[in-house]
Amino acid sequence: METKNEDLHGNAPDSSPVALLIIDMINDLEFPGGDELLEPASRVAEAIADLKKRAQAEHIPVIYANDNFGRWRSNFNDVVEHVLADGVRGQYLADVLKPDPDDYFVLKPKNSAFYETTLDMLLTYLDVKHLILTGLSTDSCVLFSANDAFMRDLKLSIPIDCVAAIKATHTHDALAYMKRVLRADTTPSTQLDLAAMCQELSDAH
Template sequence: MNPLGKHRRAGDPVEPERTALILIDVINDMDSPDLGREFLDAAGIAARQIRELKRRAKAAGIPTIYANDNFGNWRAEFSEVIAHCTRPGVPGKPISELLLPQEDDYFVLKPRHSGFFGTALELLLQHLKKDTLILAGFAGDVCVLFTAHDAYMREYDLFVPRDCVASSEPAANEQALRFMSDVAKADTRASNTFEFPETSNQTAPPQQFEVLNERDAQAAAPDAASLCGEEDPGAALEYLKDRS
């Protein structure tokens, strides 16, 4: 918890030695009748921003923690959740592939909405000596909101970049962001306004979770192209192969 017993004011720079990036339910099948095309489009846009946010955080030495739903499978390992969410035809497959974890990332599987409820997240943050959190992921008005609430109650300083969350409806997303800003004292500026002091000579580690085979990667290339902002599916395919 924050040893100073106070919450960060908007406008303060990110301090890597105090900070962890929490990605909430970004590995997600998004296979629910309640989630329409509008949400998938918004989540795709947010996913690109989350990918860049994670890249900048990693360059600054900030660890990434995946706080991911177990989808009711109490026997699942995270690798099984990833495999489930990257199967052909799954609505959330392109986004899950775009945001796959790397070898030096951490994860906790959560049974309910909050990343803190029934998980080891707080103990992990204590182990890492982090009292400042950047929250990103889906959905902004549910799991991100519940996690922000629990983080605030534990006196963590909060950043929730507004371009790195998405909800089922834009109005609900804005309402959640206002709540997190007004009540949980979160800094909700866009991620590109955050200042990260990047470190030098850092190389990306190899991927731990190798989910795609060549055939799956070929099938995913058009979706990856749209998410990665690449006009050439071949370039997107190379991204999926490297995923660095």
């Protein structure tokens, strides 16, 4: 897409070939199966938090793509406050991954982070070529988002330690599909060389 304004009217000042996408981790888990998801989600939250710190050190933008819990509000802070303050099952996730003021966010109405959201335009203005996908659930929202990213010719990393589903087999099967069909790299986050990733894409560009 051709862009007329380089900085999206000042609202996307960053420019990076790589972006970190955190999907549905600000999550109350107050739904059927949420109790089963709590343990694996808590585990990946810690891994994502570590990856986020490393990404920030490399000036890689962090984008939260989150379900709106059927509330249809445009204020992400309301979603964060709900999970932090209302005594919900997923409070630990928000404690670990509370967004920083300079993070980006999109609220999504359906599974894919791209569907009826501003994510596509945001990635265009950030000049992103490589998307690191993390979050919940591997076989649903991560998978649908990865499919849409692939259709947009984005290179994909989906670290195996940064995604979770209710059952480990669901994560295994979804990752195998995304690795085979979408050519996603599933290297664990601890083994990702973010600086080299950025440099390689900058050199290619």
